Amino acid sequence: MTVQAIRKATVGQNGVGAFLLQCKRLDFHYCDWAGSSRGMNSFLRHTLAKFAAANPQVEMTVSPRPRRHPVIIGHYINGREKAICVRNLQKEQILEKAELLRDASGEKQKRVTKPVRSINESVRGVWSPYHGGGIHV
Amino acid sequence: MLSRTIRKSILDTRISPSALPPTFLLPYRARYFNNTAQHVEPPTDGFNASQVAPTSSENAQPAESTSSATSPITAPTSASSTATLSPSVKELLPLLAAQPSHYISAHIHGRPYLVTAGDIVRLPFRMPGVVPGDVLRLNRASSLGSRDYTLKGAPYLDERIFECRARVMGTESEPMRFKEKTKRRNRKVNVVKSKHKFTILRISELKINDLESIES
Numbered sequence: 001m002t003v004q005a006i007r008k009a010t011v012g013q014n015g016v017g018a019f020l021l022q023c024k025r026l027d028f029h030y031c032d033w034a035g036s037s038r039g040m041n042s043f044l045r046h047t048l049a050k051f052a053a054a055n056p057q058v059e060m061t062v063s064p065r066p067r068r069h070p071v072i073i074g075h076y077i078n079g080r081e082k083a084i085c086v087r088n089l090q091k092e093q094i095l096e097k098a099e100l101l102r103d104a105s106g107e108k109q110k111r112v113t114k115p116v117r118s119i120n121e122s123v124r125g126v127w128s129p130y131h132g133g134g135i136h137v
Numbered sequence: 138m139l140s141r142t143i144r145k146s147i148l149d150t151r152i153s154p155s156a157l158p159p160t161f162l163l164p165y166r167a168r169y170f171n172n173t174a175q176h177v178e179p180p181t182d183g184f185n186a187s188q189v190a191p192t193s194s195e196n197a198q199p200a201e202s203t204s205s206a207t208s209p210i211t212a213p214t215s216a217s218s219t220a221t222l223s224p225s226v227k228e229l230l231p232l233l234a235a236q237p238s239h240y241i242s243a244h245i246h247g248r249p250y251l252v253t254a255g256d257i258v259r260l261p262f263r264m265p266g267v268v269p270g271d272v273l274r275l276n277r278a279s280s281l282g283s284r285d286y287t288l289k290g291a292p293y294l295d296e297r298i299f300e301c302r303a304r305v306m307g308t309e310s311e312p313m314r315f316k317e318k319t320k321r322r323n324r325k326v327n328v329v330k331s332k333h334k335f336t337i338l339r340i341s342e343l344k345i346n347d348l349e350s351i352e353s
Contacts, residue, residue: 013255015304015339019270022307103269103308105337111311112335118256123240124284 011119021057022105025075026098029065036087040070043091051098058102072098076106222295227348229286230298234345236283241343243301244277244293254343259309263334267305272341275301281345297351303338310334 014020030044031037044062052060065071069087072094076082082101086094222230233239242251250258267273276296281288288294311333318327 013339015306016255016341019304019306021269100308105307105309107309109310109312112259115259115261116250116252116256117259118253120238120253120255123238123253123282 013119020077021055021102022076022078023058023074023102024077025059025061026101027071027073027075028060028062029068029071029073030062031066031068031070032064033066034069037070039088039090039094040086043094047091047095051095055102072101074101074104074106076104078106080106080108082106220295222298222348222351226288230288230345230348233281233283233286233288234347236285239281239283239343239345241278241282241299241301242280243275244279245275249279252340252343254340256340257306258303258338258340260336260338262336263308264305264336267336269305269307271305273303273305273338275303295351298346300342300344300346301340302342304341306337306339308334309337 014022028040028044028048030040032041048060048062052058069085071083071085073081073083082104084097084101086097089097238253240251240253242249244250245258245260246262248261252258278294278296278299278301279290279292281294281299288298313330313332316329316331318329319325
């Protein structure tokens with residue numbers, strides 16, 4: 001007799017019952033001296049507090065990264081991370097990039113042609129010619 | 138009809154604010170600070186009377202949010218809110234509801250999506266004014282069925298029959314597309330780049346209402 005694992009009755013799907021945002025952390029890196037960080041510094045000064053307050057489920061960290069361009073790095077639940085360089089951008093553009101990272105799922109970008117993805121079994125089953133009424137010729 | 142609306146609004150106020158989690162946990166708060174124009178209607182009492190999920194900001198489907206969400210009486214949705222069900226539907230709808238799994242072909246912006254509960258739908262556009270975690274109620278559908286029964290709408294189903302809700306999961310993108318444009322007898326090749334964004338929904342709930350709640 002072979003050992004069998006306990007079969008799961010259901011599979012957890014995010015969003016069916018509870019919803020977890022996939023983005024768990026956003027890192028903002030800036031440089032005090034360089035001009036490409038000017039927009040980033042003003043974003044950190046004026047917008048980030050409100051953005052963080054509006055998204056309490058995301059951890060936000062700010063750290064200096066001297067002599068480098070400013071970067072936003074998003075860390076996701078699936079273990080991947082996504083980085084966007086925001087050099088020479090205004091603070092409104094940086095906010096758009098931060099929202100992009102917040103809304104992303106963390107998966108690698110794929111070309112998808114079918115709109116619906118499902119793990120459920122077919123509701124109506126497979127058609128069979130041997131069942132049902134049939135047509136008498 | 139009017140008495141139904143009034144009763145639903147009374148029922149709605151009965152949900153005390155203490156039953157809801159604190160406001161900073163509600164997901165749709167993220168939308169407010171960005172100061173962009175909102176296309177999504179706030180939930181009105183005529184619509185979300187059945188709202189029980191505490192963390193859901195429920196909105197009508199954007200295809201008809203402006204018209205039907207504000208005034209459900211004068212909504213142009215196929216005379217569904219006042220008409221009574223036909224006897225064959227009354228007879229067979231409990232049988233359909235009793236079968237284990239269901240599908241629905243819900244319409245968003247005129248396009249049908251044949252879904253079951255738990256499916257992921259990638260819309261062919263980026264929906265403005267939504268943030269991840271929002272709950273949309275899909276109230277247009279052209280067919281609803283189980284293994285042995287199918288209820289078809291002409292062209293759409295009565296929206297009191299079912300409750301279909303979708304959760305906004307986020308926005309996804311695609312790899313950059315490159316299209317080379319050439320003209321004859323010309324060395325220049327123009328490369329056009331495009332990259333689109335798509336809103337991802339997950340069908341969180343698909344429920345068939347029983348006849349008493351439809352008729353009342």
